[in-house]
Amino acid sequence: xxxxxxxxxxxxxxxxxxxxxxxxxxxxxxxxxxxxxxxxxxxxxxxxxxxxxxxxxxxxxxxxxxxxxxxxxxxxxxxxxxxxxxxxxxxxxxxxxxxxxxxxxxxxxxxxxxxxxxxxxxxxxxxxxxxxxxxxxxxxxxxxxxxxxxxxxxxxxxxxxxxxxxxxxxxxxxxxxxxxxxxxxxxxxxxx
Amino acid sequence: xxxxxxxxxxxxxxxxxxxxxxxxxxxxxxxxxxxxxxxxxxxxxxxxxxxxxxxxxxxxxxxxxxxxxxxxxxxxxxxxxxxxxxxxxxxxxxxxxxxxxxxxxxxxxxxxxxxxxxxxxxxxxxxxxxxxxxxxxxxxxxxxxxxxxxxxxxxxxxxxxxxxxxxxxxxxxxxxxxxxxxxxxxxxxxxx
Numbered sequence: 001x002x003x004x005x006x007x008x009x010x011x012x013x014x015x016x017x018x019x020x021x022x023x024x025x026x027x028x029x030x031x032x033x034x035x036x037x038x039x040x041x042x043x044x045x046x047x048x049x050x051x052x053x054x055x056x057x058x059x060x061x062x063x064x065x066x067x068x069x070x071x072x073x074x075x076x077x078x079x080x081x082x083x084x085x086x087x088x089x090x091x092x093x094x095x096x097x098x099x100x101x102x103x104x105x106x107x108x109x110x111x112x113x114x115x116x117x118x119x120x121x122x123x124x125x126x127x128x129x130x131x132x133x134x135x136x137x138x139x140x141x142x143x144x145x146x147x148x149x150x151x152x153x154x155x156x157x158x159x160x161x162x163x164x165x166x167x168x169x170x171x172x173x174x175x176x177x178x179x180x181x182x183x184x185x186x187x188x189x190x191x192x
Numbered sequence: 193x194x195x196x197x198x199x200x201x202x203x204x205x206x207x208x209x210x211x212x213x214x215x216x217x218x219x220x221x222x223x224x225x226x227x228x229x230x231x232x233x234x235x236x237x238x239x240x241x242x243x244x245x246x247x248x249x250x251x252x253x254x255x256x257x258x259x260x261x262x263x264x265x266x267x268x269x270x271x272x273x274x275x276x277x278x279x280x281x282x283x284x285x286x287x288x289x290x291x292x293x294x295x296x297x298x299x300x301x302x303x304x305x306x307x308x309x310x311x312x313x314x315x316x317x318x319x320x321x322x323x324x325x326x327x328x329x330x331x332x333x334x335x336x337x338x339x340x341x342x343x344x345x346x347x348x349x350x351x352x353x354x355x356x357x358x359x360x361x362x363x364x365x366x367x368x369x370x371x372x373x374x375x376x377x378x379x380x381x382x383x384x
Contacts, residue, residue, distance in 0.1 A: 083383055123301055135383075143383050148373045153382050155359050156352070156373060163351030173344055181340045181348060189381045191335050191347050192329075 011059065014039055014049055018056035019102040027057060028113070054116050057106075061120040064103035067096035068127050082137035085185065086157075089131065093161050094182045098168060098175045105165045128158055157186060203251065206241055210248035211294040219249060220305070246308050249298075252320055256295035259288035260319050274329035278349075279379065281323065285353050288375045290360060290367045297357045308327055331337040349378060 003101045021030045032053060036046040050056055071077060075167045076088040107124060110117045132154035139150035161182065169177065186189065209231045213222045224245060228238040242248055263269060268280035289296045299316060302309045324346035331342035353374065360370065376382065 028260075086383055138383060145376050145380065145382075145384075148376055148382070149365070149369065152365055152370065152373045153377075154295070154354075156377050157382055159355030160348070160352045160377070162358070163348075163355040166351060166354070167347050177341065178344065181344045184337050184340055185348050185352070185377070185381070187381045187383055188337065189368060189377070189379045190337070190340070190349055191278055191330060191379055192337075 009039065009041060009045075009049060011049055014046070015056055015059035015063065016102075018053070019060040019106055022060070022106055023102055023109075025140065027053070054114060058101050058116045058120075059112075059114065060106050061110075062164065064096075064100055064107040065120065065123050065127075067100050067104070068093065069123075071096060072127070072130055081143075082134050082141055083143035086131075086134050087183065088139060089134070090157070090161060090186055091179050091183055094164065094179045095175060097161065097164055098170070098178060101168065101170065106164055108165055128154075131158060160185065201231065201233060201237075201241060203241055206238070207248055207251035208294075210245075211252040211298055213296055214249065214252070215301075227292055230303070246306060249310075250308045252295050252298050253302075253308065256288075256292055256299040257312065257315050257319075259292050259296070261315075262320055263288060264319070267346065273335075274326050274333055275335035278323075278326050278330060279375065280333065281326070282349070282353060282378055283371050283375055286356065286371045287367060289353065289356050290362070290370060293357065293360065293362065300332075300354055300357055320346075323350060352377065 009065055014035075018030075018035055021035055025034070030053065032043055032046060035056070036043040036051070039046065050059075052111050071092040074088065074092065077085050077092070107120060110121055110124075112118050112121050132151065135144065135154040135157065136150045137146055139153070144153050164178070164182075167170070175188055206227075210222075210227055213227055213230050217226070224235055224238060224246065227245070227248070228235040231238065242251075263281055263284040266280065266284065269277050269284070271277070299312060302313055302316075304310050304313050324343065327336065327346040327349065328342045330336055331345070336342055336345050356370070356374075
């Protein structure tokens with residue numbers, strides 16, 4: 001919570017401040033007072049912009065989910081062979097994760113304690129199911145090794161992409177190099 | 193914390209009860225009272241076995257770290273080409289993770305708030321560095337794709353294996369099938 005720049009404030013910039021705070025202290029432990037201090041504005045001006053903490057959490061999760069579902073809607077994700085669609089989705093999913101890191105991290109760490117969290121977990125499950133459906137189609141096409149259960153393959157795929165939040169930090173690795181490395185891992189393996 | 197079987201109690205069985213409780217409620221939120229209730233013994237008999245909560249956490253983390261470092265010491269992990277050693281380590285690491293799931297999960301979720309946690313995080317870093325060193329050697333041998341930074345490859349490798357804790361549950365997938373699937377992903381890719 002180092003950010004304390006002068007206004008004007010937009011909803012987006014307050015969501016950004018809130019996401020950082022939620023990640024650092026946890027959602028439950030963060031008060032509106034903490035958030036207004038981190039944003040460098042008074043609590044009452046904060047309430048001019050948002051109704052409360054849950055609205056900020058929803059805004060942050062919306063950014064993550066908007067990015068991910070946006071990828072699923074792209075032409076290259078909806079047309080062509082399942083394996084090619086998956087290649088596009090994996091690459092773009094890594095990009096979204098890297099560029100929207102705090103929001104995706106919040107999404108992946110949710111435990112489902114509030115209505116907003118349960119809503120976001122439901123959307124996340126929908127996303128995972130879309131990927132799992134495509135992996136199953138790819139398996140029907142022979143694009144998944146015959147001895148690997150497509151359900152396990154889908155879990156491994158999501159797990160691999162999502163595990164980036166544990167170590168990736170902006171600037172440490174070029175985003176295009178990261179995208180290429182994950183594509184290599186998924187489509188050719190990391191070692192041989 | 194459903195377990196409440198009659199004695200006799202061993203340190204191992206109390207560590208098992210404690211690990212489940214720490215995962216369910218968090219280490220800080222778990223009291224010795226909670227633990228003795230979960231074990232089905234009185235608090236004073238509990239203290240006959242262990243000095244306190246931190247000793248139980250240490251016991252649980254020791255099981256995870258013992259398993260992982262045990263793998264690194266196996267002959268197939270210490271002799272031969274780096275890529276073959278890595279193949280053995282990845283397979284055995286998945287096995288340890290699947291069979292010692294609660295302990296490895298505790299280890300991977302540590303935040304470093306107590307001395308015991310910091311000790312375990314240090315050991316975990318040593319393990320990751322051993323893997324990263326082997327991946328670098330494998331890259332020197334030409335076993336890592338030339339356009340993938342070995343540091344990134346090592347992170348992806350650890351991330352992939354560790355991400356199993358997010359979804360793998362005993363009985364859901366056969367351990368040997370899981371081991372094979374992860375090996376496939378790392379050495380040949382999941383999709384083609």
